[in-house]
Amino acid sequence: MSKSKVLPHVVSEEPIIAWRMWQAVAVLNLFSDDIVYRLRAVSKHTEWKPRITLKADCFALVSSLAKSSNRQVSVHLIGFKHQVPDIYCRCGIYALRTKEKLFNYFTGMKMDPAKPWTVVSANERGILPDRIMGCTVFGQVSLWGEIIEGEDGYRAEYAYPYDLTVLADDRRIADSLREQYQVDTRIELSQAHH
Amino acid sequence: MEIGKPKRRITVNPKSVPIPTPLPKFPDPAPVREPTPPAKVPEKVPAHSTSTSAVSSVPNGSGQA
Numbered sequence: 567m568s569k570s571k572v573l574p575h576v577v578s579e580e581p582i583i584a585w586r587m588w589q590a591v592a593v594l595n596l597f598s599d600d601i602v603y604r605l606r607a608v609s610k611h612t613e614w615k616p617r618i619t620l621k622a623d624c625f626a627l628v629s630s631l632a633k634s635s636n637r638q639v640s641v642h643l644i645g646f647k648h649q650v651p652d653i654y655c656r657c658g659i660y661a662l663r664t665k666e667k668l669f670n671y672f673t674g675m676k677m678d679p680a681k682p683w684t685v686v687s688a689n690e691r692g693i694l695p696d697r698i699m700g701c702t703v704f705g706q707v708s709l710w711g712e713i714i715e716g717e718d719g720y721r722a723e724y725a726y727p728y729d730l731t732v733l734a735d736d737r738r739i740a741d742s743l744r745e746q747y748q749v750d751t752r753i754e755l756s757q758a759h760h
Numbered sequence: 761m762e763i764g765k766p767k768r769r770i771t772v773n774p775k776s777v778p779i780p781t782p783l784p785k786f787p788d789p790a791p792v793r794e795p796t797p798p799a800k801v802p803e804k805v806p807a808h809s810t811s812t813s814a815v816s817s818v819p820n821g822s823g824q825a
Contacts, residue, residue: 573766573767573768573769574767574768574769575768575769575770575771576768576769576770576771577770577771577772577773578770578771578772578773579772579773579774579775580772580774581772581774581778582770582772609761617779617780617782618779619777619779653766653769660761660763662761662763671761671762708778709772710772710773710774710777710778711771711772712769712770712771713769713770713771713772714763714766714769714770715763715766715767715768715769715770716762716763716764716765716766716767717763717764717765717767718762718763718764719761719762719763719764720763721763726777726778726779728778747780748780748781748782749780
């Protein structure tokens, strides 16, 4: 019997709303010669494309074998193409239950979301724009599809931003994100979290 | 990122995908066109023109042999 069948299972029509963090990445639009900002994941740098559902993929064959010495886990992942997210795996789109848990996590990782950083991004043709100061963005995210609910958060199959907060006093970034992702976007000065 | 000990599985089938649709953009107003001057009628019809004979050459089917 699969462990996933042991977990209680509920069905819903309402997307789960949770919290996560992104980086705002500057991308050069070759058609308009403008700089636009896109969201990407902080850890794996997955790009969140505007107005397109993000679907979770799993590269568990590589990552789990490298990270886990649990033979059962490895055999399970090698032998069967699994649903994403899977109870055995670490795959899925991550989000945390509350804003406090989100900021506690990044503080624990010794990452300061309020600290600006330099974005060096490339478009698909590898042309680098000038180095641009980027920033961290946090906000709520809609989750749907198959979801594993944990004590502190979720791993989901599908996701899209619900609203965004730009942690920098830079209206250009907020305006660009709002225009592209079509969600409520606001600016919050970094000092608010200190 | 850690989500803690798994508690349950949730299957969410939303009635509609929660992706905002782009706000409708009002179309640009149609460009104002200058009134087109009336076409000039050629003063002389070329001798080989068939523009006027094409109609008259069609049999009228009146039955006159």
